[in-house]
Amino acid sequence: MDTDVQSFAVAHLRRRPEALELGGFVAGFDPTSTSPYLNYATPLPGARPSGRDVAALVEAFRDRGLRPRLEFAPDAAPKVEPALRRAGFVTEAVHEYLVCTPSTLTPPPAAGFRVETPADDEEYRAIDAALAEAFAGDVVASPEGAARLRRVQDAGGAVRFVRSPDGGCAGAAMCSAPAGSTAELAGVGTRPGHRGRGVAAAVTAELAGAMFARGTRSVWLEYSGEGSRRVYERVGFRPRGTRLYLVLGKS
Structure with missing residues (x-):
């Protein structure tokens, strides 16, 4: 791997x-x-x-x-x-890093919200702002950040988000376009006020499933702590290397 x-x-x-x-x-x-x-x-x-x-x-x-x-x-x-x-x-x-394959993917139970694909610039901006808030200053929301997210989607990757009750973004993630047999899932983030509802698990599983539907044999990611690792393992990611x-x- x-x-x-x-x-x-x-x-x-x-x-x-x-x-x-x-x-x-x-x-x-x-x-x-x-x-x-x-x-x-x-x-x-x-x-x-x-x-x-x-x-x-x-x-x-x-x-x-x-x-x-x-x-x-x-x-x-x-x-x-x-x-x-x-x-x-x-x-x-x-x-x-952890790896998920079609045989290990385990979608989480329904959590009362939909995972969506952004449809316009306003939604990409909302996702960029939500990820900036989720990562607490490690990234800063900007027009360039929103444009990078759109490029991921347009270039054969995928961006998915969960809408917040105010119409913005509660949490999101992206998966780069596959290369060879695998793709990288990254930028999984949930705004602090929406954590604990299963948003991260839902967008992670949805992105992995989208890549597998295109024929990708595996999806990999890195995790930032034991809490996030447990989320990813619950939806089918397994340790494979460093x-x-x-x-x-x-x-």
Whole structure:
């Protein structure tokens, strides 16, 4: 599964507004944002980068005023981590990822609300605002954020949300367009006032089901804590591997 997840990461970055390939790495950049979560690199499966390759990657980030950063499944490219460590990269995080397949997907019981697909710009803006509130400052609502959500849907991925009683968004998530046999589900967030009602489980299961209906063999995600992990496991996600986040150490 590590190779599938890593192959997805490569394909996902190649879709970025600006993508570079150099020395066994793919770097994806979004000129509308300096967020490290939108500007990072990943290695090709099996990559064996030289010191010169790593230096060229670092320079590509510095040219854009960004801190060099990578996300990858280390077991899919075991020669990469040592090369990056020698160049001064340090661990930002290690995340376990979970995988769901059609045979493990377990939709939750009906919870008295519908999971919907956004239909217009107003709904994309409402979703973007709700996710900004859900993540408590890690992301900021913006026209660019709403536009990115629409691009996910228009590019073959999926965005789903639960409407709040005031007509806005109670919670939402997205799934990037599949690459190869898998797709990444991300951005699962529920506004604080709507938590505990099953919103996260509902949108997660709906997105996974939508991908499976298109022929995708698996959907994977990372979780942020044991509470969210339990939500994902209840709808059929199972532990399958880890992803490593590295950043260049401060000089």
